[in-house]
Amino acid sequence: MSAFDTLMAHARETQALAQVAGRLGWDQETVMPRGAAPQRAEEMAALEGVLHARRTDPRLAEWLAEAEAPDAAGAAQLRLIRRQHERAVKVPARLAAELARVTSRAQGVWAEARAAQDAGAFVPVLAEVVALRREEGAALAQGGDLYDALLQDYEPGTTAAEIEAMFGALGPRLAELRSAVLERPAPAALSGRFDEAAQHALARELAQAFGYDLMRGRIDTAVHPFSAGSGLDVRITTRTDPADPFNCLYSTIHEVGHATYEQNIDAAYLLTPVGQGASMGVHESQSRLYENQLGRSRAFTGWLYGRMREIFGDLGIADEEAFYAAVNRVHRGFIRTESDELQYNLHILMRFDLERALISGDLAAGDLEAAWNDRFGADFGYAPERPSDGFLQDVHWSVGLFGYFPTYTLGNLYAGCLHAAMRRDLPDLDESLGNGDPSPATGWLRETVQRHGGLMEPRDLIAAATGEAPSEIPLLAYLEDKFGHLYGL
Amino acid sequence: MSAFDTLMAHARETQALAQVAGRLGWDQETVMPRGAAPQRAEEMAALEGVLHARRTDPRLAEWLAEAEAPDAAGAAQLRLIRRQHERAVKVPARLAAELARVTSRAQGVWAEARAAQDAGAFVPVLAEVVALRREEGAALAQGGDLYDALLQDYEPGTTAAEIEAMFGALGPRLAELRSAVLERPAPAALSGRFDEAAQHALARELAQAFGYDLMRGRIDTAVHPFSAGSGLDVRITTRTDPADPFNCLYSTIHEVGHATYEQNIDAAYLLTPVGQGASMGVHESQSRLYENQLGRSRAFTGWLYGRMREIFGDLGIADEEAFYAAVNRVHRGFIRTESDELQYNLHILMRFDLERALISGDLAAGDLEAAWNDRFGADFGYAPERPSDGFLQDVHWSVGLFGYFPTYTLGNLYAGCLHAAMRRDLPDLDESLGNGDPSPATGWLRETVQRHGGLMEPRDLIAAATGEAPSEIPLLAYLEDKFGHLYGL
Known part of the structure; x- marks a missing residue:
């Protein structure tokens, strides 16, 4: 040999x-x-x-x-x-x-x-x-x-300086958009109790619509939803809350983004280093794009509104437009994982700065809580009153995951880039999404991103898929357009 | 170190x-x-x-x-x-x-x-x-x-000659008992449809009654029931047949015998060579004793009759005695895994002889089917008409398991020895069994056999537990007594 x-x-x-x-x-x-x-x-x-x-x-x-x-x-x-x-x-x-x-x-x-x-x-x-x-x-x-x-463990080939350049441009514009949105009246939220078995059944239906292959996967229940495995055995988990079916449905779509990425890698790379996702950031770009740009789009939520009324009856929501607003409701809160699409990245940006300061030695562990609360107050306008709402909310730092947090926002940035390119290539995408069929979009991602696995470095992969170097510009344009429309800005 | x-x-x-x-x-x-x-x-x-x-x-x-x-x-x-x-x-x-x-x-x-x-x-x-x-x-x-x-892979420290001595004494007596029993009228069988969820619930109840610790185990469904793992993670599977609840219930008790053996080994031996069952034969002695000598006893089936009527209503069985006969019904058939307690060992004895002939070279693979059919006809009085009822019924030989079959009957012989000794030590055992409580028996096995894991060689372990070298005599006495009573011989 x-x-x-x-x-x-x-x-x-x-x-x-x-x-x-x-x-x-x-x-x-x-x-x-x-x-x-x-x-x-x-x-x-x-x-x-x-x-x-x-x-x-x-x-x-x-x-x-x-x-x-x-x-x-x-x-x-x-x-x-x-x-x-x-x-x-x-x-x-x-x-x-x-x-x-x-x-x-x-x-x-x-x-x-x-x-x-x-x-x-x-x-x-x-x-x-x-x-x-x-x-x-x-x-x-x-x-x-x-x-x-x-x-490098999470986002190989990417430097903090490259991330900082994008995050620095993103932060102020997001903060501004957030302030404007929160001054507007809040849209109605879903109300009622939603049968958990019916939630599971709909989650399964959505998983398959988004391309998840159950012959090579399965869906179970866990405290925290996740995707595990690659190749021919990629499993996801979900959870249900009787008061909030979106928790189950959108976490399932999110995990399906991760899972189909692994399922769609070229079979020639099975059980090799290239046969895995390119990075945490690229992984998150798939899950977030499935969940947000597709799953929370006006077109797809229009279809989902009808499907959920078939299953659950009256949702306490007047019409498709109000349902779209309910799915994308921006709300005050302390917790990253409960955050909406607009504010999510603000949670990450502060963690990126704080963890770099911890690793550089500029911030001592004993000063982290005060630094967290100061920064959160400055970015969000209110401060956590208990540690579980503040710097103790995430498990990451306890298990040593320094360098992991920025990949969440990198994923959102990459999703913004990919979504803009996809929309150029698929002018009729909303028509399919309006029929509950995201397959043109998931097919586009399979061809441009997923099948390659780890063939290219993350930034090169995004550039090859979109024709442009990754930047914050498409995500910002998308968020300003979406939430500007939703909140009448 | x-x-x-x-x-x-x-x-x-x-x-x-x-x-x-x-x-x-x-x-x-x-x-x-x-x-x-x-x-x-x-x-x-x-x-x-x-x-x-x-x-x-x-x-x-x-x-x-x-x-x-x-x-x-x-x-x-x-x-x-x-x-x-x-x-x-x-x-x-x-x-x-x-x-x-x-x-x-x-x-x-x-x-x-x-x-x-x-x-x-x-x-x-x-x-x-x-x-x-x-x-x-x-x-x-x-x-x-x-x-x-x-x-030696399955029954270390035991020779074919030792096995042959016991099997040789067992075979003719079993064949004689079988003939006598099959000349008598067959007792009534269970009839009706039995809710599968209720079967699972009762199986779980029985598993716990027989000492299975669900904090360190779980019960799932599989095509073939099995037990897997040792120490702190020992899982079993079962299956249900709506027409035959005994299939689910007794396979569960059987697997609980295997599983509690592994769960009850002294914690000091966790994750060491001694921290496993002593042999396949000793393992089978536990599962068969739980299933047959305890689970199919007159005393325990008396309790089970009442419990099943509470759950399933009328069983189409007149009384406890008829239920005991139904549980222990001897019936014609070709398939080892569907056989009753009386005939089971006859299936094993012929496999032991045939596989030794294959390994010694006295029997060619091409002559196996004819040899099987001849021997089956001689032992059972009728011959299989299709290979799936004959020499193709078991997976074992295809995967190379030569030397494994005799451990099933060794397990039954050891169970006979242990049961006789247990009855000497626990004169009131039937009283507990009659209340649906096998814990004196399972506790006796834990102390005499299970906690030792692989500390002793199989035959030494049985001798230490019973005070006598293993032999076929207690099993024969037990079977002749039990089926003599059941069939009025």
């Missing part, structure tokens, strides 16, 4: 084992007996140990030095294998083990501190996590910027 | 990974999307590769040479680690890979041949499987008996 073929066979096995780890994660969140947790922790640790040993295998460096890619896809495979190997060997085993141990403990401390509204209880372990991630960033950056180094 | 501690840490990780493989097996039979099968095969192969590499790791031999067991449990751990390592290194990698490939193909060929009633289509691949298992047996036996060598 050539060095390239040897390398690919090794990568394929590694990828298969990574899929097994993902399957265990799914199991844990959906079906695992509660009492199994301590044993599962050992099972996962053993499997992570196997994966780490494979990724640091010294033979990889030898094979990489000799391997010649037969084509562009092969070159992409080598790029991704090299990146993963180099990342793995740069981090000392001692540090990797300590990070695993401390973040595991920190997640528990965070959950308890949040439940008890005890901010101070979380600060010491947060300081430990930050210190360890700074140490890891230094090992990875080798003289470069720590935050940029951490960002 | 001492060599012993190093070895145990290694074994613990191996065991954790083996549990992961078991979890994937559960997933495949219960929740896996159908289209995921090809990817799952690669995931399993990668994980099996990891396990094989760990079990053949040359460092094991070094550690084993140096390790000193601190106590009896440690000595048992060393015995099991050594056995697994020696088995793994005796089989050449080429042969192991070929066996995996051929048996995977053979299982598909078997399923198609059975569906098409095409015996000839199965013969060539069966011949291949037999040849490879003979080769493996020779590698393992190193001059000894091939079949004995294969048997």
Whole structure:
């Protein structure tokens, strides 16, 4: 076998084992007996140990030095294998083990501190996590910027400076739009009780309409909706709230965006490094585009209004236009995950600034709560009164995910770019959406983005799909147009 | 770390990974999307590769040479680690890979041949499987008996000669009892339709009554009932037939026997070689004792009759005695898995003889169907008219399980021994069973058998629990007494 073929066979096995780890994660969140947790922790640790040993295998460096890619896809495979190997060997085993141990403990401390509204209880372990991630960033950056180094895990090939340029242009315009919208009268919200089995049935119908293949997937219930797996086994979860069917329906459409991305990657890349989504940002671009630009569009909500009235009877909403306004209702609130399309990115922008300050050392863990509350007050005009509404609301930092938050807004920016290009290519898209059929849009995404998997770097992929370098301009234009219309600005 | 501690840490990780493989097996039979099968095969192969590499790791031999067991449990751990390592290194990698490939193909060929009633289509691949298992047996036996060598995977420390001695005494007496019973009028069977949700609810109630801990387990639906996992995560499956609630109820009690065995092993052995059941035979002794000696007893069925009438209303059965007869109805049939307690072992005895002849070379794969039909006719008095009722009914041989069948009857023999000893120790057992409470019996088994896991060799474990070497005598006495009473012999 050539060095390239040897390398690919090794990568394929590694990828298969990574899929097994993902399957265990799914199991844990959906079906695992509660009492199994301590044993599962050992099972996962053993499997992570196997994966780490494979990724640091010294033979990889030898094979990489000799391997010649037969084509562009092969070159992409080598790029991704090299990146993963180099990342793995740069981090000392001692540090990797300590990070695993401390973040595991920190997640528990965070959950308890949040439940008890005890901010101070979380600060010491947060300081430990930050210190360890700074140490890891230094090992990875080798003289470069720590935050940029951490960002590569989630958004390879992208720098904080590139993100900052876009976020900086986005922030003030979003804040302005938000103020204008919140001065206008709030539209009516949905009212009533909505049968949960009927919500599940409609969610399943929507999932299939958006292209989710249930032969290679399944839908279960979990506390937090997620998508797991790639290739031939990509599962999603959802949840229901009898008072709020949009929670179930739109979280399902969102997860279907993630899941169909993985399902639609070219079968030739199955169980290889290229056979995964290109980045967290590109992943989020698919889920958000499915959920917002398609699912919350005037055309699709017009169809959904009729479908939901067939199923649930009267919704307490006068007509299609009022339903569209209810789906896209902008409301005050503290919680990122409950936020609407307009304000969501403001939540992310402040987290991006705060976490960079933590990683650079400009902000101490002990000062985070005050900094959070100041910034939230400045951006939103009111401040959280308890930590669970403030800096303790998200799990991310407790488990060491620094560099992850900006990918949510990157996803929205990429979705804005892709949506603008899609609309140019599909002038009659609203006609299909108005019939409850998003397939021209999902087909366009499959061809321009999804089938390529990790073939290109994220920004190159978006540029190739749209013909332009990614920027904040299309998203801003879309949001200003949509919410300007909805709120009569 | 001492060599012993190093070895145990290694074994613990191996065991954790083996549990992961078991979890994937559960997933495949219960929740896996159908289209995921090809990817799952690669995931399993990668994980099996990891396990094989760990079990053949040359460092094991070094550690084993140096390790000193601190106590009896440690000595048992060393015995099991050594056995697994020696088995793994005796089989050449080429042969192991070929066996995996051929048996995977053979299982598909078997399923198609059975569906098409095409015996000839199965013969060539069966011949291949037999040849490879003979080769493996020779590698393992190193001059000894091939079949004995294969048997060690399922019933360590037991020889075919020991089994033959017991089976030889069992067969004629069973055949005689069977003939006498079938000359008597058949008792009434259950009639009616039984709500499947109510069957599931009652199965769950019975599972808990027999000691199954749902905090560390769960019950799902699968085509074939099974139990999977050990320690803190032991799951079972069941199935329902609207015309036959006994199918669901007794298969659940059976699987609970397997599952509680794994759940009740001393927590100190969690994720170690000793922390698993002692053998397939001992496992089957628990499941069969729960199902038959307890679940189908006069006392317990008396309680179950009342409980089922509360749930399902009239059962078409006159009274408790008639219900007891219906539960234990002896009926003509071809299929092992549908057989009753009396005839079941006759199905196994013929398979034991036939598979030994295949492995010894005395019987060619091409002559198996004729040999099967002859033997079945001799033992049962009628012969199968289609292969799916005959030698194609079981999956075992297609996947290379030679040496597995006798463990079913060994389990019944061990159950007979344990039941006799239990009755001596628990003179009031029928009183509890009559109240629907098998806990004195399951508690007795937990203390005498289950908590020890793999601490002792199977025959030693049964001898320690009962005070006597295992034999066929208690089972025969029990069956002759039970069916003599039921059929007025």
